[in-house]
Amino acid sequence: MLHRILDACARALVLAVLMAALPASAAGPYPSQVIKLVVGFPPGGGGDLYGRLIAESLSKSLKTSVVVENKPGAGGNIAAADVAKSRPDGYTLLLAMSGNIAVAPVVRTDLSYKSPDDFELIGAAVEAPHGLFVGKNSRFKTAAEFFDYAKSNEVTVGSTSPGGAAHMGLEMLKLKTGADILYVPYRGSGPAITDLMGGQTEAFFATAPPLVGQVRNGALRLLALTGEERNPSLPDVPTFKELGIPVVVTQWYGLAAPKGTPKDVVDLLAQHLSKALADPKNIKVIRQDGAVEKDLPTDAFTQYVKQDIDGYRNNIAPEVIQSLSR
Template identity: 55%
Template structure:
């Protein structure tokens, strides 16, 4: 007859085995309910469009509804904090971006989350270039004329906020070209563009893809883009690098989960993202106006984020920049 101690050990081992099988079954069945994608933008913006396009395509391959949860504010940092504190079960994900997982950690040491420690980077999705722009009524028509004007006297440039990715990248431009250009921060591109058109500010630096309507319509003049190569859709627009300003940076968007998310869940999401990135509708949206889908995933995406933070941090330190 089995002694009580042996019976207890046998029962405990059986219980552990059953729990393991149940956990494995739960993970294997992922996802069993709708998945929330937290987006750090209000509805209707470029980032929101990328997030909703991803949610639609990803939901098809996961076999579950993807719910977009807009948590705008603080440059996407509220969304990042929400996901960093979420239960790591694969049912709360974030549309990560260069703002909340790149420039913010470089300029805001007191963030309530850590990058990349508090996240599992799953895949980079799309990159969109920054653009140096002037109004159509500006006398400046080339990067060379812009540099000459900056060296000949004070120029101003607008961005969508102090401490944001665009301001830090423009700081890189200033450092590389040896320019002294006064930064004028705005709360959004709308007010910045109004003052640009009105001649109250000389230039605007931001991701240009949401502004293609104004560029094509002749209200904005795009002087240069921040990609390594010229954008195929605009072959006449040079890169900053070929114009003598060695800056190659992009505004990127990706998918990440809270740290501690089980590997099999992450693997399921990775496979779904890979399949979603072949979706014709998603490719059409992501490639519109010069953006380009990415192939970085897993550890490669994590390494990219670490390098991106380091690039931003160097510009922050050299320019002695401070967040708002």
């Protein structure tokens, strides 16, 4: 009797181990449980808005709960590291972004993950331009005036997160224009804007959407934006590209899963993400402050990320990258 009981327990244990090792597609219909979307920002901060928008849309479309888990720190790298080592079953996803997927591999040598190699890239979702902002009383009325002055005079420009996407965009501007820019690091936009308005700095380079409201109410002036073409929400603001400055890098967001997540699961998630990005209600939310929807599923997203990584690696002064590498 005892032998039979032990034999049955052993068989159950083996079956459990085998089931745990099966990919999601073989273990049963996907999704069959709650999906976790890990976001590298605190609630209400940075790309948390886009993460929650995506989670809500996927919940409705997939008919299963997609919950946001905020895991801020290290510019989103902590969240990326957590997802990279998660089980590749489609139930743990990452709000991927330019900072932790494209910039970090270039400027950090201590990452516990490899990008994009440790991820299945599901799709791009949102693209937000960086902008060069000045106070309403600034002497600079245009980007041309700013850069003409900065070619022979030092200007202090604030930006957030040393080694982050916006800071790297600023370093690209320095390299491409030869401007004498002194980078002033800030932990957040609030203190940076306070100093800008108080005259402690002469400009602020940052991701645009959180500051668009202050541009519209006249508190700030937006001189130029990154991106390939003018922003539909800010049609009067020129791009750096059209001014002859080849800086187009943006802050983008998308979805990623751990490497090894079954292809059918990745493809299903990509299809539902594309569906969410085509929803007029979501487009309105995304565009309200200067971001745009960017629907690049799977392979197209992977190619885009690789090009973005190369763009940072090849368009930032080597001494800057060396100073940030650790």
